[in-house]
Amino acid sequence: MRRLRPVQGVFAAALVVYLVLGFVLALRYHFLMGDALSRVQSAQGALFSRDPHLAEIGFIFTPLTSLVELPLVALSPWIPELTRYGLAGVIMSAAFMAAAVAQIWGIAADRGTPRWQQVAVTLLFALNPMILFYGATGMSEAPFVFLMCWATRRLIRWISTDDVHDLISVGVALGLGYLTRYDAAAAIATAAVFVAVLTRLRAGRSRGHARRSALLDAVIVVAPGALAVSVWAVTSWLLTGQLFAQFQSGYGNAQILAQSGGPSEAGLSALGFSAASMLVLAPALPLLVPAVAVLAVRRRDLEVLVPTLLFGSVLAFQTYSYVTGVTFPFLRFYICVIPLIAVYALQFSPARGPLPSRRPGAYTRERDVRQPRLPVAALVATLALAASLPITLAGMAHRQLSVQQYALGVLFGGGEDDPAEQAKQRAIMDTFATERQIADYLDAMNLPDGSVLMDTVYGFAIVAASTNPKQFVVPSDRDFVAALNDPAGHGIEYILAIPTSGRGASDAVNRRYPTIFDNGGAVATLELEIPNTGADQPTWRLYRVPEGPDAE
Known part of the structure; x- marks a missing residue:
């Protein structure tokens, strides 16, 4: 075996x-x-x-x-x-x-x-x-962390191997990274500049050759990402009329922030949140950065630059986005500091031994095996990582710093002492229970296809829980607008409505019938109201659409 x-x-x-x-x-x-x-x-x-x-x-x-x-x-x-x-x-x-x-x-x-x-x-x-x-x-954090780690590993290898296969892998990883999180755009640009500069410096005095080589290497890194950006944008434009729907759409980040009351912080306060997030996730960062920088200078070790530039560009992008008020105060947006600090800890040990390569390039570099190992420094760096874990866990339980994770404390008997806060934690833990109940209720009615009209701003959880997703008419259906304009004429039997406050303002049903949640919008009559037990989830109302030509 x-x-x-x-x-x-x-x-x-x-x-x-x-x-x-x-x-x-x-x-x-x-x-x-x-x-x-x-x-x-x-x-x-x-x-x-x-x-x-x-x-x-x-x-x-x-x-x-x-x-x-x-x-x-x-x-x-x-x-x-x-x-x-x-x-x-x-x-x-x-x-x-x-x-x-x-x-x-x-x-x-x-x-x-x-x-x-x-x-x-x-x-x-x-x-x-x-x-x-x-x-x-x-969540998308997992594939993004993998793709960033993959790109980092192959770019570190390329410094020694000058193997085009390593460089191609960097480009592919970052291109796929863009299709996972838009933050990868910063890493693509940073990697291309780094590769171009290093290739230019390696080529020495041969200016014409150096420029061509630097440009070619940069294109190898950029090309997959450029393809990902352009194909995704053009496809979006062809189908939605918007090149960058994530920014321009009524369902995008800007609209969600506006509907939520705008950015919670700005300027120095937002910068403080970003810094605190990175320190919670990597408390050893202030200790390891200067130490690994000194070792890199003494060893002339360019490998330390790679995680600094790739992970650092993503963290800088997220910090800038939050400071300028275009994203949310989520601890997970700074998760790349964790692999950054892990790679730093490994780089306390000197690079040793040959790297196998499919096709070594002209600038293949032998590693200096005479570098002292410094086991004490490596041990201190590793222990600093170990000591960081309890701090990270405590940070995840902090209500202001970790709004998406702190409710987990209720599972382990921790969390807030205030009964009201404990109730909120329990509501977060069971956020979509009401939506599952609605799905079960509708499934039990054995409705025909296309009989329930709703938007998926909040309704995605209902569709996901249903055993009969064909019963729903949602915005991604090509006949959604026609069904929305004439529910009875298109076989709609029920409409699921939410309040117009908050993100409900972007709900397509509310935009077409602004008073539907309050009185049926002259197209439907109230069948059922379902108070929501989940945190920050809306009350639902199920409206029945009358049959016949007089439905409106």
């Missing part, structure tokens, strides 16, 4: 841990992240809606996660939990985060770090509370 290679064992072990944690959170505690469940519902719509087409995945979220989930969601008629509890997303994020752990292991192996440090740093990265959480909850 063939034995697993160490990296395969690392991947398998991490995958099992993240899957078990994700299944427990979803099936035992019903803890679901809204963005993750929305992506699962998008994949469900592409396969099982009454009007299935790939554009159902939408153009607000990046497409990679939903595309990866399609094969899993295809099994949902036989395993409903894949959509109802978002298990398709859990499996997706667990696999990607396990792959990220394997990349950290690979970075250590490529550098030739001592085995004890390779095992310790990989384990500390894998068991970091934020890595555990986002490996188990179906």
Whole structure:
């Protein structure tokens, strides 16, 4: 029987841990992240809606996660939990985060770090509370962390190998990164500049050759990302009339922020939040950065620049976005500081040993095996990572700093002492319980296809929980506008409405019938009101549409 290679064992072990944690959170505690469940519902719509087409995945979220989930969601008629509890997303994020752990292991192996440090740093990265959480909850953080780690590893290798295959891998990883999180655009630009400058410096006095080589290497890095940006934008424009729907659409970030009351902070206050987030996720950062910088200068080690530039550009992009008021105060947006600090810890050990390469380039560089190992420094860096984990866990339980994770404290007997806050934590833990009840109620009615009209601003959880997604008419359906304008004439029997406050202002049903939640908007009569038990979720009203020509 063939034995697993160490990296395969690392991947398998991490995958099992993240899957078990994700299944427990979803099936035992019903803890679901809204963005993750929305992506699962998008994949469900592409396969099982009454009007299935790939554009159902939408153009607000990046497409990679939903595309990866399609094969899993295809099994949902036989395993409903894949959509109802978002298990398709859990499996997706667990696999990607396990792959990220394997990349950290690979970075250590490529550098030739001592085995004890390779095992310790990989384990500390894998068991970091934020890595555990986002490996188990179906969010896009897991594939993004993997792709950034992959790009970092291959760019570090390229410094020594000058192998075009490493450079191609960097470009592919960052191009896929853009299809996962728009933050990757900053990393693409930064990597291209770094590669171009280094190639130009290596070429020396041959100016014409140096410029051509630098440009070619930069194009290799940029091309996949440029293709991803252009194809995604053009496809969005062809189908929605907007090149960048994530910014221009009424469902995009700018509108969500406006509907939520605008940015919660700005200027120095926002900068303080960003700094605090990074320090909570990587408390050892102020200690390790100057130390690894000094070692890099003494060793003339360019490898330290790679994680600094790639992960640093993403963190700078997120900080700038929050300071300028175009994004949200979410701790997860700074998750890239965790692999950054892990790679820094590995770089306390000198780069040693040859790197196998498929096609070494003209600027292949031999590593200096005479560099002293400095085991004490490597041990201190590793212990600093270990000491960081309790601080990160405490930060995740902080209500102001970690609005999306702090409710987990109620599972372990911790959290807030105030009964009102404890009730809010429990509501967060069971956010979509009401939507599952609505789905069950509608399913029990055995309604025909296309009989329930609603928007998916909040309704995505209802569709995801339903065993009959064809009963819904939603904005991604090509006949949605016609059905919205003439519900009775298009066979609509029921309309699900939410209040017009907050994000309800962007709900297409509310925009067409501004008073529908209050009085039926002259097209329907109230059938049922469903108060919501979830945190920050709207009360639902189910309206019946009268039959016949006098429906309006």
